[in-house]
Amino acid sequence: MPRYRLRYAKRWAARFLSHLDMVRLFERALRRAAWPVSLTGGFNRRPKMVFAAALPVGLTSTAEYVDVWVEEAIEPGGALAVLNASLPPGVEVLALAPVPEGRANLMAAVRAARYLFAWPTGGEELARRWLALERRPRWCVVRRTKKALRTIDIKPLVYEAHLARRGSSGILKLTVASGQESNVRPGEVVELLVECGEGGFPEPFCIHRLELFIERGGRLVTPLET
Amino acid sequence: MPTAMDRRGAYWYKKVDREILRRVSKPTRYCAGEWNSTPKGKEARLRIALAFPDAYEVGMSHLGTRILYELLNSEPDVAAERVFLPWPDMLSAMRAEGLPLFSLETRTPLSEFHVVGFSLQHELTYTNVLEMLDLAGIPPYSAHRDDRHPLVIAGGPCCFSAECVAPFFDLMVLGDGEPFVAGLLQALRRCSWGPGWRRRLLDDLEEIPGVYRPDRFRVRYAGDGTIVEVAGGRRVRKSILESLDSVPGPVRQVVPMQAIVHDRLMVELFRGCTRGCRFCLAGMIYRPCRSRSPEEVVRLALEGFRNTGWEEISLVSLNSADYPAIADVAAALLGELAPKGVSVSVPSLRADAFSVELAKQLERVRRSTLTFAPEAGTQRLRDIINKGINDKDLLRAAEAAFDAGWQGLKLYFMIGLPGETDSDLDGIADLVGGVRDMWRRQGRRGNPRISVSVAPFVPKAHTPFQWEAQITIPEMQQRIARLRRRLKMPGVRVHWHDPRASRLEAVLARGDRRLSKVVFNAWRLGARFDGWSEHFRPDIWEAAFRQAGVDPAHYAHRPRQREEVFPWDHLDAGVSRSFLWRERERAMSGEVTPDCREAGCHGCGVCQLISEVSGS
Structure with missing residues (x-):
């Protein structure tokens, strides 16, 4: 069964859709587009798809990925156009490519994600808070596991940080661990930034997922890299 | 050049998107943009709001609204847009920000539509109607509306006996909606919208089968609380779609x-x-x-x-x-x-x-x-x-x-x-x-x-x-x-x-116009989403009955005589x-x-x- 990998964007009102809403939305759009999608077996037959990583509600993204299995090969250019014509505003497929046979499960391969954070009251304030946060030796966040609350340090899971200033605005670009093994939630970074200054921000913080990275042959690559 | 209205609209748009939707539950309820939704906006000459007095999830599941939405929007000069009752957290946010109730498709305030049509599917949604009208800045009583306000109409099964909300509607439609829509559009296209349009349009619409104008009828009550007669007009027959x-x-x-x-x-x-x-x-x-x-x-x-x-x-x-x-x-x-x-x-x-x-x-x-x-x-x-x-x-x-x-x-x-x-x-x-x-x-x-x-x-x-x-x-x-x-x-x-909800339903289902005061009081005291057990407030309703001096038992628990005049006798199903x-x-x-x-x-x-x- 041929597998195709889609990179899509989630913008505007679509940022309020939950992961489950997105699954349903793609299933329906694929049927409207009449893709020859393969079905899972069992009592509840659904289109066979694997999403890379759920995006928290409220975030925008230009780096969402999903693998779709089809019964017969499709012509990527045409299929992409037809699918985009079947998607509601706010959701757009940016790229589409066949996945070579034997490639790992997309969800299991995710290792890192790159996010953009914007502080609503301006770059000045963001820069101040970021400096304060960087000086902290440990970035402790509390996580709820099945049994108890657990405190962990997420600082080692932040791989790359870059603060860009342009005029009065500023954007923080972070590459952090993401996936089933170790994971940094964007909301946790926001909580830490809140601790590093006076006053909070309107919920949710302006966060955008810019890229997602998977592991292939010991290397981090974007899911569509060949 | 943008008009004052456009600027105000843009302000609302930003306010809603950037602030309010971020703090309420299920913001998608207010976002539209769904597949097959039809945002025609100002290109259409006639604007009709399909108002469903319940949450998005309920209203979107209603077949009748789906039928009317498509039927109306198939006309090039008509824009039909949906509006539902915002969930309580959104209601509070909108009231706090002074935002009026708006349609989903183009975020147009409800008061700017020509017609607002409510679907009455269930008695326990009546206070929701008042909440929606009030949030839209439209006077709840028909008698208080004038040429500046949209025509407020109702359809759905409850209309055959919705006397307890009759004073809130300019007209109600009995029976199938499809034949009525054809007549409605004809009348709206003929309407000049000049001074006095409301009265003229209502007179025109009255000729369509199934149309009931509550203001045409007067109810006379007997000393024992029963009805002597409902007089003033001829019996209203329901509209029937033959095939x-x-x-x-x-x-x-x-x-x-x-x-x-x-x-x-x-x-x-x-x-x-x-x-x-x-x-x-x-x-x-x-x-x-x-x-x-x-x-x-x-x-x-x-x-x-x-x-x-x-x-x-x-x-x-x-x-x-x-x-x-x-x-x-x-x-x-x-x-x-x-x-x-x-x-x-x-x-x-x-x-x-x-x-x-x-x-x-x-x-x-x-x-x-x-x-x-x-x-x-x-x-x-x-x-x-x-x-x-x-x-x-x-x-x-x-x-x-x-x-x-x-x-x-x-x-x-x-x-x-x-x-x-x-x-x-x-x-x-x-x-x-x-x-x-x-x-x-x-x-x-x-x-x-x-x-x-x-x-x-x-x-x-x-x-x-x-x-x-x-x-x-x-x-x-x-x-x-x-x-x-x-x-x-x-x-x-x-x-x-909940037996208390069933009793209220029984009161409203066979109520007369004296109950409109109770419904109004209950809404003013904060009743809404009465059909949702987590929001139903029997204490409010009790107070509302007391304030209006109305005994609910008279409506719910009293067996009627064979010849008793019913509040709905002038409505023919x-x-x-x-x-x-x-x-x-x-x-x-x-x-x-x-x-x-x-x-x-x-x-x-x-x-x-x-x-x-x-x-x-």
Whole structure:
């Protein structure tokens, strides 16, 4: 069964859709587009798809990925156009490519994600808070596991940080661990930034997922890299 | 150049998007942009708001609204936009920011539409109507509105007896909406919108069949609280669509992006039902039975599927197993759609083996819950209410369902039906016990999961039980308690309706105009979302009754005299009062009345109405 990998964007009102809403939305759009999608077996037959990583509600993204299995090969250019014509505003497929046979499960391969954070009251304030946060030796966040609350340090899971200033605005670009093994939630970074200054921000913080990275042959690559 | 209105609109847009939607639950309720939603905006000359007085999830599941949305938007000069009641957190946010209620498609304030049409599906949504009007800045009383305000109208089954909200509407539409829409658009296109347009338009609309203008009628009351007469106009006859095939069915239903109550494509098999269950409002007011041809059903379903991509298609009606070609239609659709992972379902099933066969056929793609509604526990009581099923049917259906692999069933019952005794309540427990025994028959181990829903009976206008008293709240509580004791069996779960909500429903369902004050008071005191148990506030309603000096028992718990004038006597659903009384008499002597499609005409009067309307 041929597998195709889609990179899509989630913008505007679509940022309020939950992961489950997105699954349903793609299933329906694929049927409207009449893709020859393969079905899972069992009592509840659904289109066979694997999403890379759920995006928290409220975030925008230009780096969402999903693998779709089809019964017969499709012509990527045409299929992409037809699918985009079947998607509601706010959701757009940016790229589409066949996945070579034997490639790992997309969800299991995710290792890192790159996010953009914007502080609503301006770059000045963001820069101040970021400096304060960087000086902290440990970035402790509390996580709820099945049994108890657990405190962990997420600082080692932040791989790359870059603060860009342009005029009065500023954007923080972070590459952090993401996936089933170790994971940094964007909301946790926001909580830490809140601790590093006076006053909070309107919920949710302006966060955008810019890229997602998977592991292939010991290397981090974007899911569509060949 | 942007007008002041556009600038204000842009401000709202930003305010809503950047701030408010980020802090409320389920913001998608207010975002639109769904597949097949139609944002025409200002390019259309006539703007009509389809207002559903409940949450997005409920309103989006309503077939009637889907029909009207598509019918209206198929006209190039008409923009129909949806508006629902915002959830309480959004309501507070909007009130705090001074935002008016807006339509989903173009975020236009409701007050800027030409017509605002409410759908009245249930009595416990009446305070929601007032909340929506108020949030829109539209005066709730029709008498207080003038040329600056939209026309506020209502349709839906409640309109046949919605006197307790009559003063809030400029007009109501009785019966089928499709024929009315044609007349409405004609009148709107003729309207000059100059000074005095409201009165002229109302006079014009009054000529359309099914249109009821509450302000035409005056009610005179007697000393004992009953009605002497409703005078001022001629009796209003409902609008009737003669053939379903004559109107285009909705094939571009709006596909929501969040979960809704009935998240599926709906195709209407037939409208009306002539089984004649004596408690059933829908069974009386939607008569006669009008079927869609099987070819048209299949065409609408397949075209609807291509346009929506929905994973489920529901073949809806008041009793879909009664559709003669149901098996063929299901087979044709499944042949086409099952390979695509799309399932076909029917909303309600008769409790018999045929229905289980049908359900078995339908579960090719996914299995759904089986629901049966025996309504009463004994044959004697089922004969009184004319529910044409017996214990054997139900038990056989249960056996067939278990044999086919279902692990459980859902069963619906009512309590407080006319003539009910303790032995009828015990009969419910016996019946449920019998269903459990069926499980053991084939040596199955453990217990089936049986969910039993119990609702107190609410007598409705235009039914044979319109003369009956509802049992009191303490009586309901007692009977529910008895049932719960008897139904303490492994695997059986019992759910019941709040008796206080059922009593309120009974008051409003047969209310007169004096109750409008109560509804208004209750809303002012904070009542809304009364149909949601987490928001229902019986204490507010009690205060509202007290403030207005109205005794709810007069409406809910009082048996009516045969000749008593009813608040809805001037509204004609086509089924004659003498037929309803005859049915009541037969009920009291336990005589069943078979379906007129099989046993011949019982003279309910609706077919005569049709022949008079069509002039043949």
